[in-house]
Amino acid sequence: PVFTQEIYSFxxxxxxxxGYHVGGVSAHTMxxxxxxxxxxxxxxxxGMFEINKMTGLITTASIIDREERAFYQLKVVASGGTITGDALVNITVRDLNDNSPHFLHAVESVNVVENWNTGHTIFQAKAVDPDExxxxxxxxxxxxxxxNLFSIDERSGAISLTGLLDVNDGSYQVEIMASDLGVPxxxxxxxxxxxxxxxxxxxxVFDQLSYEVVISELEPVNSRFFSVYASDKDSGTNGEIAYNIIEGNTGDA
Known part of the structure; x- marks a missing residue:
């Protein structure tokens, strides 16, 4: 048998x-x-395809996934008695928008410091979509x-600051979305x-700019006669305060 074409393309x-009709092949003999x-x-x-052995019609026998395989080249043999002929069948699988963009993790975290300037990039989001x-x-x-303290580059996924962060807020929950350009x-x-x-x-910062105290010359050594107070807006060890006298303590009185 001789096929009407050496190569068929569908x-x-x-x-x-x-059972979708992909296409048909045909051969003849004298x-x-x-x-x-x-x-x-x-x-x-x-076994993604099957062929009607009498008509040469090729149909789908399984669900075709382009992301798994985008092209098939089949060899079809036509038999007539003891004589055979063959042809190639090229099948190209076209894409449908059947995959959503995919992030590697459902939850991510990043550490930042409060004094980073506007425009500082803090994270790089990355999603992949296997569609075509x-x-x-x-x-x-x-x-x-x-x-509205954050912005994201629509194309690259880089996240940067649009304002100053407040350490008193502790943390922020930012939801990042990736959309494809398909329809739907x-x-x-x-x-x-x-x-x-x-x-x-x-x-x-001291609670007063200056202090004034009167003390008797008869005050015993090591007696407490006055205290000062200062506060620090920083947190943790950055906000811990130690006091010492740096000037005016003549004779270590």
């Missing part, structure tokens, strides 16, 4: 229903009394942006915890 979209039968011999190890073309292109946005649009999101740490950027 296109099919992924996720089509079982002996009109011989029935020709068709068989797929190579190129379809997982616009279906696989990812755009980033912020779904939850506490106090598909998206996913994750939560970034931004923990703010203190910087020693506040000096201790």
């Amino acid at each position: 296109v099919v979209f992924e996720n089509v229903a079982l 002996d009109l009394n011989i029935n020709i039968t068709y068989l797929i011999t190579t190129g379809d190890q997982k 073309g616009a279906n696989g292109q990812v755009a980033y946005s912020l779904k939850q942006n506490p106090k 649009e598909r998206f996913s999101s994750f939560i970034l915890t931004v923990s703010v740490h203190d910087v020693n950027d506040n000096p201790p």
Whole structure:
């Protein structure tokens, strides 16, 4: 038998229903009394397609996933008695927007310090989408942006500061969303915890600018006669205060 073409080319979209008609092949022989039968011999190890042995019609036998495999080359053999002929069948699988962008983790965290300037990049978000073309292109946005202190680059996913962070807030929960450019649009999101740490950027402040005290010359040695008080807005060890006399203590009185 001789096929009408040496190479057949068909296109099919992924996720089509079982039994979808991909295309047909045809062979003929000079002996009109011989029935020709068709068989797929190579190129379809997982049995994604089947061929009607009498008509040569190729249909889907399983769900086709472009992300798993985007191209098949089948070898089809036509048999007529003891004589055979063969042809190649190229099947290209076209993409559907059946995958959402995917972040590696559902939750991420980052440590920052309170005095970082506006524009400082604090995190790099990254999502992947295995779809093809616009279906696989990812755009980033912020779904939850506490106090509008953060911004994200739509294309790169870089997150930067738009204002000064307050260590008294402790941390911020930022929800980052990745959307593809397909139709319909598909998206996913994750939560970034931004923990703010203190910087020693506040000096201790006394509760008065000056103090005045009168003491008797008869006051015993090591007796307590007065106290001063200072506070520091920093937290942790940065806010702990130690006192000492640096001037005016003549004779270590």
